[in-house]
Amino acid sequence: MPPPPLDFDDHKADRDIDLAAASCRNCDVVREIAFCADLSHDEIKRLATVRCHAQLPPNFTVFREGDAADHVYSISGGAVKLYKLLSDGRRQIIGFLFSGDLFGLGLESGYAYTAETLTQTQLCRFTHRRLDSLRGEMPRLERRLFSMTVKDLVAAQEQMLLLGRKTAREKVASFLLKLSRRAVEQGLPASPVALPMSRADIADYLGLTIETVSRTFTQLKRDGVIGLPDSGHVLLLDGWRLKETAEGGLNG
Amino acid sequence: MPPPPLDFDDHKADRDIDLAAASCRNCDVVREIAFCADLSHDEIKRLATVRCHAQLPPNFTVFREGDAADHVYSISGGAVKLYKLLSDGRRQIIGFLFSGDLFGLGLESGYAYTAETLTQTQLCRFTHRRLDSLRGEMPRLERRLFSMTVKDLVAAQEQMLLLGRKTAREKVASFLLKLSRRAVEQGLPASPVALPMSRADIADYLGLTIETVSRTFTQLKRDGVIGLPDSGHVLLLDGWRLKETAEGGLNG
DNA sequence: CGAGAATTTGATTCCGATCAAGGCCTGTGG
DNA sequence: CCACAGGCCTTGATCGGAATCAAATTCTCG
Known part of the structure; x- marks a missing residue:
């Protein structure tokens, strides 16, 4: 297998602009599902300027519960699990995420869970700071992030019913x-x-x-x-x- | 006890404008906690135009799981429980809500849970439609609703750990x-x-x-x-x- | 083929559910 | 004032579903 780059490279952002726009434009599935859906070509281009890609191997820890929450991630391929731990090692998986899913959003005081890849996974990474400023200028992006978060909340409530009853x-x-x-x-x-x-x-x-x-x-x-x-x-x-x-x- | 009004009265909206602005301005606790926090006096006034109050008795069902999700509610006093049911009656309470909490937000395909008062409770009700149009014009409101939803999501994830492990x-x-x-x-x-x-x-x-x-x-x-x-x-x-x-x- | 991990299967235990009283508080009516 | 009815909460006895302990089997991959 080719050695996968384990780190995100922010400096490639400029070089990746066209690729990002292209992939969001051409891949219907991702375009419909990912959070760039509903955005115009220009908006996608602007998003791309603050984004960088990475290909990660299986069982790779993207971040840990408690880490400073600097980035938001979007899955463009593969699968990720999010989990929380108790001090004695008991673990609860909060969700399995796939192509088009978003994670790491909205946490001000550190990530509330650990994120780890299940399979080889392609991620888009955005800094919280830059994404925040774009949100202010792109209401459709803001709405999209909001509705994805609400969907996560509804799913979490369904899971509570499952776990409790x-x-x-x-x-x-x-x-x-x-x-x-x-x-x-x-x-x-x-x-x-x-x-x-x-x-x-x-x-x-x-x-x-x-x-x-x-x-x-x-x-x-x-x-x-x-x-x-x-x-x-x-x-x-x-x-x-x-x-x-x-x-x-x-x-x- | 005085007979509590069991229904919301949308026609009182105009009459209630000043009262709403006043209560949000004067009551520090609510102002800090409720979702109108961070809003200007003008913005609160505009919110008030689409809002109506109700005082509800204990054990009053505000809406049921599956009902058309027309309204969003903000608790100005009292306590509410949200729950989901399985067909055989097993019940999972999704959350206990108190003053300043919001519920009923963001559901497009009917409410995902039943909402019922625990004690005598004062609620503010907003129609989804009207609130949506205000959100487009008030970025701070949009952000506030977003961050409250993220907080709910983090709490739900914590509860999954509790229920599962x-x-x-x-x-x-x-x-x-x-x-x-x-x-x-x-x-x-x-x-x-x-x-x-x-x-x-x-x-x-x-x-x-x-x-x-x-x-x-x-x-x-x-x-x-x-x-x-x-x-x-x-x-x-x-x-x-x-x-x-x-x-x-x-x-x- | 063989080492080690993941999964399946089996035997037994245990925590919380279920079944069953019993106590306590509140309101009501004699 | 007391008797009593009906919730709600607590306590006790027993049961059962999933956990734990243990071992066999299958899969993976060098």
Whole structure:
């Protein structure tokens, strides 16, 4: 594999302007989903002047909980997990992020979570300072950032319901459905869902242990609701039953 | 008790302009905390033109999950709980809100939760439509709404850690500390913390049962960490130990 | 092929849920 | 004033789902 650049290089910003505008213009999927959607070509160009790219390897820590929150990141390819830790090592994954997602926004007193890549990942980085000044001049950008944050909040509230009140089976079913819906949004098929994260990551996202996640997958497979071609992919065989399971509609 | 008006009256808006401006100008606590903070007198006046008040009794449902999201609410006095339900009645309380807090913001496809008063509560109501047009003209308002939403998101992420990874004892300790800190922000004493919500509400907020909440209170009292003068108030006797307990630092 | 990690499976334990009383406060009506 | 009804909260006994402990299996990759 080619040695990936582990650091962002702010000095390349000028050189990257056209590339950025081009990628935002040409790649329909990213243009629709990323936070530069709805912006004019000129606005995208201005955004690009304060942005720089990086290609990061898997399991790379972008920043840690408590670090000074200097930058905002946008994912242009790959996958990222955000998590919080307790002093004894217990971990809660706050979210799995994919192409078009944003993170690191709005924190004044240091990042509230650690961000780590799951796979090889392409990130756009913006300094908080520069992005702030642009926001003041571009109302559509401001609105876009706002609505993305609200969407994150709604998702977080849904996750609270899952963590506080759902059974292991319901949690896993909800998780698979969420991944599947997200894949569809990205233009991918709904059914063979890719799991770029480990069982440990899934467990820490759902408030379970590795063993319980594994057992629940096996159980759902035994019941004919899903298929497990390999540990990194899940087939949704019975979408209706999975949906019912996720909402506590049937089973135990 | 005087019969409280159960409905908002939009036609009183004009009449209320001066009152609104006055209350935001004169009441320091609300001015600092509510989302009209940082706004000029003129801006507050303009906000007031699209706003209307209501005094609501305890246990009053402001709106239900799934209702069309027409309005945004600001609490000027009292307390509100937001919750989500599963089809079989399991409930997760998403948040307890107090003076200065905002809710109902940014939902395009219906409210994502039910909002219900805990105590007698004074609310300001704004239509989404009118507030949206004002936001376009008042960047400081836009920023304020944004930063309040980010704060909610950070709190939601903290709550995910609590729900997914903390023990019952840690959950209750964290809850009491959060209430105490909030009281201090409001200018109230840190120690006799008021609990305007029932044990059932606390349980549904922490992902526990009523019985476990009650037992945990008793246990913390037995250990000399808290005092329970009555079921609606808690004395924080050993703040340091409570903090340690909340973060999983000691005990089991 | 072999070392080490990730995942699955099995046996047992334990924390919090459930089931079941019992106590306490508040309001109401005799 | 007291009796009583109905919440709400607390306490006790038991149960069960997921955690923990332990081991086997599969996957990965040199």
